[in-house]
Amino acid sequence: MSDVKEISAVWIGGxxxxxxxxxxxxxxxxxxxxxxxxxxxxxxxxxxxxxxxxSAGAGDQVIKAIEETREKHEGHFLLIVExxxxxxxxxxxxxxxxxxxxxxxxxxxxxxxGKKAMAVIALxxxxxxxxxxxxxxxxxxxxxxxxxxxxxxITTPLINVxxxxxxxxxxxxxxxxxxLAGLPxxxxxxDLLRPKDFYGMLIHENCPRRAYFDEGKFAKKFGDPGCxxxxxxxxxxxxxxxxxxxxxxxxxxxxxxGMGCQGCTQPEFxxxxxxxxxxxxxxxxxxxxxxWKKGEE
Amino acid sequence: xxxxxxxxxxxxxxxxxxxxxxxxxxxxxAKCSGMLFRGxxxxxxxxxxxxxxxxxxxxxxxxxxxxxxASALSLDSAFGIADQIPDNARHMRxxxxxxxxxxxxxxxxxxxxxxxxxxxxxxxxxxxxxxxxHSIKAFISRGExxxxxxxxxxxxxxxxxxxxxxxxxxxxxxxxxxxxHEATAxxxxxxPHACAVTPGGMTxxxxxxxxxxxxxxxxxxxxxxxxxxxxxxxKVGETYGDYFEIGKGCGKFLxxxxxxxxxxxxxxxxxxxxxxxxxxxxxxxxxxxDLDQINEWIKYSWYENNTSGHHPFEGETEPMPHKENGYSxxxxxxxxxxxxxxxxxxRVAVAYAxxxxxxxxxxxxxxxxxxxxxxxxxxxxxxxxxxALCALHxxxxxxxxxxxxxxxxxxxxxxxxxxxxxxxxxxxxxxGALGHWIVIKDRKIDKYQCVVPTTWNASPMDDMGNxxxxxxxxxxxxxxxxxxxxxxxxxxxxxxPCIACAVHxxxxxxxxxxxxxxx
Numbered sequence: 084m085s086d087v088k089e090i091s092a093v094w095i096g097g098x099x100x101x102x103x104x105x106x107x108x109x110x111x112x113x114x115x116x117x118x119x120x121x122x123x124x125x126x127x128x129x130x131x132x133x134x135x136x137x138s139a140g141a142g143d144q145v146i147k148a149i150e151e152t153r154e155k156h157e158g159h160f161l162l163i164v165e166x167x168x169x170x171x172x173x174x175x176x177x178x179x180x181x182x183x184x185x186x187x188x189x190x191x192x193x194x195x196x197g198k199k200a201m202a203v204i205a206l207x208x209x210x211x212x213x214x215x216x217x218x219x220x221x222x223x224x225x226x227x228x229x230x231x232x233x234x235x236x237i238t239t240p241l242i243n244v245x246x247x248x249x250x251x252x253x254x255x256x257x258x259x260x261x262x263l264a265g266l267p268x269x270x271x272x273x274d275l276l277r278p279k280d281f282y283g284m285l286i287h288e289n290c291p292r293r294a295y296f297d298e299g300k301f302a303k304k305f306g307d308p309g310c311x312x313x314x315x316x317x318x319x320x321x322x323x324x325x326x327x328x329x330x331x332x333x334x335x336x337x338x339x340x341g342m343g344c345q346g347c348t349q350p351e352f353x354x355x356x357x358x359x360x361x362x363x364x365x366x367x368x369x370x371x372x373x374x375w376k377k378g379e380e
Numbered sequence: 381x382x383x384x385x386x387x388x389x390x391x392x393x394x395x396x397x398x399x400x401x402x403x404x405x406x407x408x409x410a411k412c413s414g415m416l417f418r419g420x421x422x423x424x425x426x427x428x429x430x431x432x433x434x435x436x437x438x439x440x441x442x443x444x445x446x447x448x449x450a451s452a453l454s455l456d457s458a459f460g461i462a463d464q465i466p467d468n469a470r471h472m473r474x475x476x477x478x479x480x481x482x483x484x485x486x487x488x489x490x491x492x493x494x495x496x497x498x499x500x501x502x503x504x505x506x507x508x509x510x511x512x513x514h515s516i517k518a519f520i521s522r523g524e525x526x527x528x529x530x531x532x533x534x535x536x537x538x539x540x541x542x543x544x545x546x547x548x549x550x551x552x553x554x555x556x557x558x559x560x561h562e563a564t565a566x567x568x569x570x571x572p573h574a575c576a577v578t579p580g581g582m583t584x585x586x587x588x589x590x591x592x593x594x595x596x597x598x599x600x601x602x603x604x605x606x607x608x609x610x611x612x613x614x615k616v617g618e619t620y621g622d623y624f625e626i627g628k629g630c631g632k633f634l635x636x637x638x639x640x641x642x643x644x645x646x647x648x649x650x651x652x653x654x655x656x657x658x659x660x661x662x663x664x665x666x667x668x669x670d671l672d673q674i675n676e677w678i679k680y681s682w683y684e685n686n687t688s689g690h691h692p693f694e695g696e697t698e699p700m701p702h703k704e705n706g707y708s709x710x711x712x713x714x715x716x717x718x719x720x721x722x723x724x725x726x727r728v729a730v731a732y733a734x735x736x737x738x739x740x741x742x743x744x745x746x747x748x749x750x751x752x753x754x755x756x757x758x759x760x761x762x763x764x765x766x767x768a769l770c771a772l773h774x775x776x777x778x779x780x781x782x783x784x785x786x787x788x789x790x791x792x793x794x795x796x797x798x799x800x801x802x803x804x805x806x807x808x809x810x811x812g813a814l815g816h817w818i819v820i821k822d823r824k825i826d827k828y829q830c831v832v833p834t835t836w837n838a839s840p841m842d843d844m845g846n847x848x849x850x851x852x853x854x855x856x857x858x859x860x861x862x863x864x865x866x867x868x869x870x871x872x873x874x875x876x877p878c879i880a881c882a883v884h885x886x887x888x889x890x891x892x893x894x895x896x897x898x899x
Contacts, residue, residue, distance in 0.1 A: 102441020340569030341583035
């Protein structure tokens with residue numbers, strides 16, 4: 084027997100574009116090969132029992148693999164949910180696999196697996212807060228994992244890792260913390276269940292264009308220097324560490340490329356932020372130092 | 381008579397179910413079902429037209445950059461500036477989509493399709509010095525083989541040595557596709573779901589450091605395609621040669637073309653593109669593309685029946701989840717009333733039929749390995765080979781596109797959103813013909829419609845009873861072992877289905893769209 088402890092994980096996707104999975108493929112260190120094949124932290128290996136894009140098998144054999152993990156590793160497996168959970172019309176708008184020749188609504192999977200997991204990561208804006216499929220008019224009755232858990236009285240620890248998509252570091256870091264430090268402790272998550280490690284500060288607080296904002300120098304059209312506030316940037320109300328972390332191995336990120344932040348880690352995304360191209364209205368713009376003051380109170 | 385149900389089909393994007401009725405080991409009929417419905421176009425109605433682009437790219441986390449570019453083209457067209465986009469921005473759009481499509485083809489061959497042919501467990505016997513293979517050997521010896529098992533067992537034919545080499549390439553390809561995303565993000569902001577492509581052009585002016593890094597990145601990815609990807613596809617062809625003989629499909633092909641080589645023509649069907657516009661069939665005769673010949677049928681889709689057969693601009697789609705005879709959330713688009721395959725094979729076939737010299741050279745060079753005529757391409761392995769050729773064709777052009785960028789010169793033209801207007805943006809995404817149609821009223825989106833590659837390929841039957849291209853490719857297939865139906869999944873995956881893209885639509889009320897001038 085090997086000394087490496089196997090942590091079983093099941094990754095299920097509902098109303099999703101698959102972008103969260105693709106984003107996680109972009110993880111640099113550890114690489115995705117390190118995550119799937121090697122020990123993600125010393126002595127621990129994540130054994131991914133199901134992922135729609137990666138699993139070699141198909142059909143009944145992978146459905147069985149999910150069900151076996153649920154039963155054999157009850158209370159010990161990690162569940163990752165990507166995408167919204169459609170609930171209208173008995174959940175017919177998203178189904179995965181069959182039982183007794185009947186398609187299984189995705190909603191059932193979230194409930195059945197959610198109850199028995201050690202912890203659940205709602206990965207991406209959709210499973211965290213509804214995202215774009217949850218935007219008006221929401222004909223398929225989509226809900227976030229948080230809403231489903233509340234409705235069903237499921238108390239399994241839940242961590243929201245929003246973003247459209249989330250940065251791979253946010254996911255890998257969250258998993259690493261679970262394996263190294265255990266379940267989230269008081270104060271680890273904000274009131275929307277986001278890890279403060281990654282979502283603790285506003286984009287605006289660390290923005291490299293912040294000096295332009297303070298000087299009142301605003302870009303009037305794309306390609307101009309200046310703060311992107313008047314071109315629709317949602318950085319002043321969006322919590323994420325993109326300005327420091329940057330994207331795709333640090334080659335770029337939204338504001339550096341001349342486009343405003345789209346607010347994709349916020350529950351307001353996209354309906355309550357206005358057009359991506361319109362200036363935020365009726366919001367109080369925080370100033371440098373507000374964050375620290377808040378901490379001292 | 382038996383029924384093989386595969387739900388879910390894995391190693392594709394999204395929720396796909398395939399059902400095949402098999403008699404004496406042969407597929408007699410097949411059904412392809414899309415099992416997810418979100419309703420993207422409905423949620424666009426009433427929004428700022430500019431937002432369409434940042435919302436529609438979120439239809440798909442795999443094909444996002446093709447959506448964002450197609451949407452930008454449709455908005456440029458609706459705003460009347462399609463022929464005024466600065467050349468700098470056109471090159472940047474070509475580059476970002478070029479890097480993106482290559483990494484997408486790499487992802488498909490190695491990470492979605494290869495496990496149908498390559499047996500990872502053979503690495504257990506590895507005895508050499510490669511560190512990657514040693515770490516996989518250690519993984520295998522620990523005994524928990526997920527996600528590589530369970531799998532369909534049986535027909536894995538490579539020698540241990542070749543298997544081990546391909547597994548090593550599987551791992552290298554993970555890194556290369558990540559780098560493809562990085563290269564895209566250099567000009568596009570971030571990936572997936574870029575932000576720097578915008579109606580009117582791009583948001584970031586190129587700088588010399590970006591040109592330098594892109595040149596190096598373009599060379600690296602080209603070398604990977606030339607030295608590893610294309611040769612690996614040939615190895616699969618040499619070992620699984622019978623897969624050049626099955627999965628032929630509907631035998632009709634459609635391409636919108638892609639990568640604009642000139643920006644002065646506002647009608648995208650007439651624009652000079654690297655990949656060419658048109659249709660063709662098994663006879664390889666080229667025909668011009670006519671967007672008015674597209675209709676969508678829904679007799680077997682879970683939507684209300686009353687408007688089956690309409691042009692995408694005139695469709696009206698209401699979900700009807702419990703409809704009798706319905707079996708998919710995917711509609712059935714048809715061209716001139718017939719099923720057409722879209723994707724890399726269609727792009728290669730259309731360009732070949734048109735006599736495009738670069739395409740002909742690539743095809744001849746590939747076929748020389750097999751000493752075979754072009755019609756072997758109409759097959760499972762033909763699709764994989766055509767995909768590799770598409771990656772190669774783009775890779776050979778990237779460096780010259782980078783050198784066309786002009787530091788400090790404009791990338792964006794300002795515009796006014798019209799009170800009323802309409803636009804269409806068409807291009808060939810990695811997976812095939814992608815069209816975005818928009819109608820603007822009172823400066824808001826009145827209607828928005830996307831007809832995407834997998835809607836064509838994974839479509840169910842139409843009202844006339846014609847099966848969709850994947851369904852047709854399955855008909856007549858001999859399945860050796862019904863509990864391990866490798867033939868079926870190999871055929872389905874050769875189309876690289878993307879169900880997130882295929883099912884996204886809902887509810888279009890208008891019927892008078894053709895009165896808009898679509899130029």
